[in-house]
Amino acid sequence: MKLNFDNDAVRAQFPAVDRKINGNPCIYLDGPGGTQVPQRVVDKISEYLLHHNANAHGCYVTSLETEAIMENGREVLADFLGCEKDEVAFGESTTGNNIKLAFALARDLKPGDEVIITDIDHEGNRSPWKLLADFGAIIKSVKVDKETFTLSFDDYKEKLSSKTKVVAINWASNATGTITDVKKYIDLAHEVGAITIVDAVHYAPHKPMDVKAIGTDFLVCSAYKFFGPHLGVIYTKKETISGIRTVRVDAYDNAEPPEKFETGTPNFELISGTSEAVEFIADIGKKYVDHYKEELKGLKGRRKNIVSGMLAFDEYEEEMSLVLKNGLLEIPGVTVYCPPSNEPKTSTVSFTVKDKNAHDVAIYLANKGIFMWDGDFYAIEIINNVLKLEEQGGFVRLGLAPYNTMEEIIRTIEAVKEYCKL
Ligand SMILES: Cc1ncc(COP(=O)(O)O)c(C=O)c1O
Structure with missing residues (x-):
């Protein structure tokens, strides 16, 4: 059964999501560099x-x-x-x-x-x-x-x-x-x-x-x-x-x-x-212990709630990640750097735009209120030496968190499309 994830309950705990840039609500896709923090922390x-x-x-x-x-x-x-x-x-x-x-x-x-x-x-x-x-x-x-x-x-x-x-x-x-x-x-x-x-x-x-x-x-x-x-x-x-x-x-x-x-x-x-950040994960997880009954067998107390919370975040992010990856793959000139779909991965999606420096793409997105990272993120060996992307400015990296929404993902794909048409 598909998870019915209560994204509103998560967002309500993160004051940062109410911020606007140039009239646009901010989209925080910079989680792999550091997530936003709930008020309780x-x-x-x-x-x-x-x-x-x-x-x-x-x-x-x-x-x-x-x-x-x-x-x-x-x-x-x-x-x-x-x-x-x-x-x-x-x-x-x-x-x-x-x-x-x-x-x-x-x-x-x-x-x-x-x-x-x-x-x-x-x-x-x-x-x-x-x-x-x-x-x-x-x-x-x-x-x-x-x-x-x-x-x-x-x-x-x-x-x-x-x-x-x-x-x-x-x-x-x-x-x-x-x-x-x-x-x-x-x-x-x-x-x-x-x-x-x-x-x-x-x-x-x-x-x-x-x-x-x-x-x-x-x-x-x-x-x-x-x-x-x-x-x-x-x-x-x-x-x-x-x-x-x-x-x-x-x-x-x-x-x-x-x-x-x-x-x-x-x-x-x-x-x-x-510890409060982990308690936040556990409190979200409490809501989904019935949904993950099978996976949580043998677990008790706070550990059970934490695992439930992480499974819920993962499942919720996975759906957005797939839409993001497929949406980017449809844009001419965009290359996505994800392992093949039969290999396990997190919800993070990195990409480049043909003949464009990743930093220029990042500046365009940032001005639209889309926060993400560009460069090598200290993964220097794979990005600069193996894939040889240093001159091109490395990747643009989009990271998902449970406070993100599908609407934000669609807005991000549209922004990359617009950039590629410039
Ligand atoms: C995979 C990975 N390892 C290590 C680090 C370094 O962590 P810290 O900044 O806590 O030293 C990072 C930070 O981005 C990371 O993403």
């Missing part, structure tokens, strides 16, 4: 700063409340990821978390050890691992197919060996939306004893996650891509992080996971906002 951040602001580990009320907020943040994010609460750590961003993890792993690498990254990844999941070359590691990058925008598993198998110590892989591409079956990469990596890191930054806003099901050692995502503030979240598998010499100060209160991964005073207000 902003309220939660303000509430922390106005009424609970303190450092942790004090004996007075606001400090105790701060610790409770931190604890709650780990519990809520554990439900989002499908893990235990002491497997959730927070940091400034995904890139920052990866750099910290890379330096921790570097301490135990030997010259000649190998590290595998991929050509499809954002530099936030490539550059931190490329840094390990400075410690004697050999870096190998898995090839991406130019036609299908999918990773080559055969190339991965060729590159993987008993020398491989780290595998950093992408779950969903922020450039093409391609979803990779990360479990099969992780299973093989574990066969040779390598540690795995999954970049789920673009996956997290679109699909439910279950870190235990994919079996990874680490997974990184960023709250500002799923209706939260600018904060990085990292899943650290207990058994793995316990054996790693993380980069930290020598203090008794951060020797055990998850604190073991965190440095300095945590950003309590943003942790509070991040």
